[in-house]
Amino acid sequence: MTERFVSEHFKSPDSHLVATDGLQYQQPSITHGRTDIVSLTPWLAPIVWEGTFNPVLLDSVYQKKNISIAVTVFAVGKYIMFMKDFLETAEQHFFVGFRVHVHVFTDRPNEVPKVKMADGRKLSVHSVPNSKRWQEISARRMEMIQKLIEEKLKGDMDYIFCLDVDSKFHGRWGTESLGELVAVIHPGYYRDHRSRFPYERRSASRAYMAPDEGDFYYCGGAFGGLLKEVHQLAQTCRKNFEDDAKEGIEAAWQEESHLNRYMWINKPSKVLSPEYLWQDFKPRNPEILIIRFSGVVKNYNDIRPN
Numbered sequence: 001m002t003e004r005f006v007s008e009h010f011k012s013p014d015s016h017l018v019a020t021d022g023l024q025y026q027q028p029s030i031t032h033g034r035t036d037i038v039s040l041t042p043w044l045a046p047i048v049w050e051g052t053f054n055p056v057l058l059d060s061v062y063q064k065k066n067i068s069i070a071v072t073v074f075a076v077g078k079y080i081m082f083m084k085d086f087l088e089t090a091e092q093h094f095f096v097g098f099r100v101h102v103h104v105f106t107d108r109p110n111e112v113p114k115v116k117m118a119d120g121r122k123l124s125v126h127s128v129p130n131s132k133r134w135q136e137i138s139a140r141r142m143e144m145i146q147k148l149i150e151e152k153l154k155g156d157m158d159y160i161f162c163l164d165v166d167s168k169f170h171g172r173w174g175t176e177s178l179g180e181l182v183a184v185i186h187p188g189y190y191r192d193h194r195s196r197f198p199y200e201r202r203s204a205s206r207a208y209m210a211p212d213e214g215d216f217y218y219c220g221g222a223f224g225g226l227l228k229e230v231h232q233l234a235q236t237c238r239k240n241f242e243d244d245a246k247e248g249i250e251a252a253w254q255e256e257s258h259l260n261r262y263m264w265i266n267k268p269s270k271v272l273s274p275e276y277l278w279q280d281f282k283p284r285n286p287e288i289l290i291i292r293f294s295g296v297v298k299n300y301n302d303i304r305p306n
């Protein structure tokens with residue numbers, strides 16, 4: 001067997017978890033644990049909530065693998081104002097102690113704040129054009145994520161997370177979130193019946209979801225996984241968005257609608273609870289023991305181009 005064959009077919013940072021001998025931690029139980037939430041999907045993917053994982057154990061497992069995590073964040077037009085808090089709070093909470101490479105996409109490269117980053121963490125700035133419509137800025141992220149993975153990340157980074165910029169980290173977001181394909185449950189709809197989810201409901205769109213379809217409503221503001229999986233997701237959502245556009249249709253929530261369609265067919269291997277994307281204006285529900293990442297309150301009229 002050649003080395004290349006082994007690396008292509010057997011090595012995935014997502015498999016074979018090696019523990020540190022001598023590490024002491026609380027005994028896990030299969031009869032006691034949180035009873036106020038569900039922590040497995042019907043296809044047996046973990047749903048990550050506070051209290052369902054051991055961060056010290058997980059970090060020690062993934063430290064051995066020397067993994068690296070890419071992040072994409074877009075700050076086009078006035079959204080550049082969110083960049084500083086996003087970057088500063090990411091230093092405090094996002095994969096602390098791991099190799100992280102943040103990719104900022106902006107039309108104002110000179111205005112990207114200089115934030116001190118810890119050893120092993122770095123930032124790259126990519127220039128993108130502005131647009132007259134926020135819908136297009138938001139949706140075109142898929143194309144740029146696809147290209148970034150193809151042109152710059154292949155063979156270099158292991159995982160990628162794609163995040164909204166109008167948000168801040170308030171608590172740990174780390175190795176517990178790693179998986180092949182990772183989706184985040186939207187904070188606005190997780191107690192609702194699927195027929196009320198704001199999926200695209202016109203059958204002419206490639207993002208169409210029937211009233212009796214859908215597992216959860218996932219957010220467009222955070223998703224991730226292995227490069228290969230996120231590449232397939234971004235490529236598919238981009239193509240479906242563009243093919244819809246050629247027929248004069250734009251899904252209700254742009255790329256978020258296409259992402260939801262994608263995740264319905266391609267089940268995520270890990271689902272993150274709304275702890276991983278809350279909204280500052282929403283009072284915290286009792287099952288939310290910690291808010292890890294949350295969208296700031298903003299005045300859309302002041303910051304969007306349309």
Ligand SMILES: CC(=O)N[C@H]1[C@@H](OP(=O)(O)OP(=O)(O)OC[C@H]2O[C@@H](n3ccc(=O)[nH]c3=O)[C@H](O)[C@@H]2O)O[C@H](CO)[C@H](O)[C@@H]1O
Pocket residue numbers: 073074075076077078079134135137138139163164165166186219220221222253254255256277295303304305
């Ligand atoms: C929490 C969450 O899941 N948010 C999603 C939601 O609304 P949001 O209201 O959170 O959308 P938004 O205004 O934050 O736009 C999404 C993202 O696009 C970028 N941006 C947008 C406009 C602009 O002028 N400049 C700019 O840089 C920026 O990174 C921003 O965070 O619905 C959108 C659908 O289109 C996206 O799916 C968002 O991810």
Ligand SMILES: [Mn+2]
Pocket residue numbers: 164165166221295
């Ligand atoms: Mn947002």
